[in-house]
Amino acid sequence: MFFKQFYLGCLSHASYLLGSNGIGVVIDPQRDVDRYLEEARVQGLTIRYVIETHLHADFVSGHRELAQRSGGEIVIGKLAAAQFRHHAVRDGDTLDAGALHLAILETPGHTPEGISILVTDREHPELPAKLFTGDTLFIGDVGRPDLSGSAGFTAEQMAAALYDTLQKKILTLDDSVEVYPAHGAGSLCGRNISSETWSTIGAQRLANYALQPMSKAAFVALMTSGLPEAPAYFSTDVKLNREGAPTLSDVQQPQPMTASQVAEEMKRGALVLDVRPSEIYGPEHIGGTCNIGLDGQFASWAGSLLDFKRPIIIVAESTDDVVQAVLRLARVGIASVRGTLQGGIEAWKKAGFPTLSTEQLAIEAFARIAASRDATVQILDVRRSSEFATGTVPGAQSIPLADLASHLNRVERGRRTYVMCGSGYRSSIATSILEAAGYDEIVNVDGGMNAYREGGFEIVEPLGVA
16 A cells, blocks of 8 residues: 655645556645645546545645546535535445445534545555544544534534544544544644644544544533634635635736835725744834745644635745645635735835834733733734643733634733734734734834743743633
8 A cells, every 4th residue: 555644734734646557646635736746647546536524624636637637426415415526425334445445434623524535445454444534533632523524513413423423433443543533733633733643543542632432412512612712714614615716727826016016005905914934024124014934833723814805915935835825825715915025115115104113022021011911011812712721921812813812802902012922933923913903102022931930930821711
C-alpha cells in the first residue's frame, strides 16, 4: 500500500492519498488539488475514487475539480444530498482499489451524512487496518455536534447520534486499527484536538475524554455544553461543498493597484486586508485595514471575520504572498479579492498617504503593568473562552476574537488598552479591528500568554468568561 498524509497548517486540515497496484484514492481533498495529482503521477497511480467523509463546513473541498482532472469518481454519504455527479454510499458498502479493500461505515454525529472508511490491504493482512474518520473522531476529541452541516437537527440530537456511532461502531474495532482524522489542533470543528495527526483505537480508548465510559445522557450534556459560537461562514462552505465548488481557475485574480486607486476603493467600501506578520504590520500600516497574517491560521480567521461579499484589496510583502493570500482565501470560499497594492506599504508612503502605528510591547514590560493593577488601563484577552478559563493576567477581561466586532461596547473608549492572546497573532488582528472602529492608545502584547507563562509571571483565576 502507498499511503501519504497531507497536512495544511492554516486550516489544521489533513487529507490523504493511498493506492495499490496503480489505483489511487484521495480522501477529504483541500481545494487546490495539484499536490494529489502530482503525487499520484510520481507514484504511478490513477485516481479512481475521491472520497468525502462529510460536507465540510470549515473549508471548501476540491472534490469536484479533482474528479474532473483525474477522471476519478466522487464518493460521499447518501444523506449528503450532493448536487454533483457522485457515487452515494451507505453503511456496509465496499470499494476496491488494487489490493485495498475499503469498507464504508455510516458514522453520523458531527453531521448526519458522515462516513468513515476502514481500509485493509489484502496483500498484507498482517498490517493494521486504517480508519479514516473525517470529523467524527479526532485525536483527543470528537466532532462538534452543533455546526452548519447538522442543519435541521438539534445539537442534542446529533450528540446522541455521535454517542451511538462511537459506542456501536468505532469502539467495536480492534485496538490496533490506526485512526486518521480530517483535522488536527486548532480546528474549530472540535474543542480539544491533539497536535498529533494520527493514533490508534486502543490509544484513543484510553486517552480520549469523549470515549470514556459514561451514559448517553452524560455524553450529550458534555458535548453540548460550553460550545463556542460557530463561525458564520460555515453555512456558506457547506452549501458550496454540497453543490461542488468552481475550479480555482475560475477564481478572479487581483489587479495591481496604485496607492491612489486603493484609496478610492477604500472610500467606496473596499476592505484592505494586510497579510504581513504582526511585527511588521504593527509599526507601520494603513489606517482602517484588517491585519490577518499569513504566518498563522490565516484562512480560518479570514473566514470567521471577513464579509464574503465585501471587495478586498491585499497588502503584502511580496507577489508570492499575494498569490498565497488569494489561494488561502479561496480555500474557505472567499472570492472577492479585487486588487493588491502595487509596491506595498512603501508605495503608499511615497504617494504621500499617512500610515499608523500600533505599539508592540515586550512581555516583561506588560507583566509590570498587569502586576500594578492600574485602574486607568484595560487589558483585553482575546483567546477562546476555554483558553481564558485556564488562567489569565490580573485584571484581564475576556472577549474572544471571533466575538470582538459584535461586543465593542464592552471595550471602553479613552483608556489605554493592552490586547493579548496566546502568541500575539490573534491580538494583532484584534488591534486592527479596534483601530478601524476608532479606538486609540491600543497596544499589542508581544508573545502573549505563552511568553507570559514562560516568564513565570502571576496568573490569576479568570473573573468571568465571555
